[in-house]
Amino acid sequence: MSQHRYRVYYEDTDAGGVVFYANYLKFIERGRTEHLRELGFDQGSLAIEKNIVFVVKSLSADYISPAYLDDLIEVQTSIKLIKNASLVFVQKILNLEKNTVLFNAEVKVVSVSRNNLKPCAVPQEIMEKLNGRK
Secondary structure: OEEEEEEOOHHHEOOOOEEOHHHHHHHHHHHHHHHHHHOOOOHHHHHHHHOEEEEEEEEEEEEOOOOEOOOEEEEEEEEEEEOOOEEEEEEEEEEOOOOEEEEEEEEEEEEEEOOOOOEOOOOHHHHHHHHHHO
């Protein structure tokens, strides 16, 4: 599991100081990106060197409690399932100061060829690192 902390900024909130619902998806996108980066893969290099990009196929989200301006949040990311051309991530956002869960999500991403956006196998070297980190 990887953990990344973020501060809630004014730009993340609505007029009432509550995090806008779509921004939780941005926070978990960052979490997945950083999870891969910790494994030694940045998505820009994967696109250029391996000709693959990861795209979200589906997700389920549960908004439990709101985050507010200036809250310190943590995005926790782990991999639940690895298949030939897809990954399922389990993600959670916590308020660190209140020690409460704010948001849960399960996100399925598919590896696609950068050229034609059709599903393709995740390269073996990436699979090995993903399986070691699961």
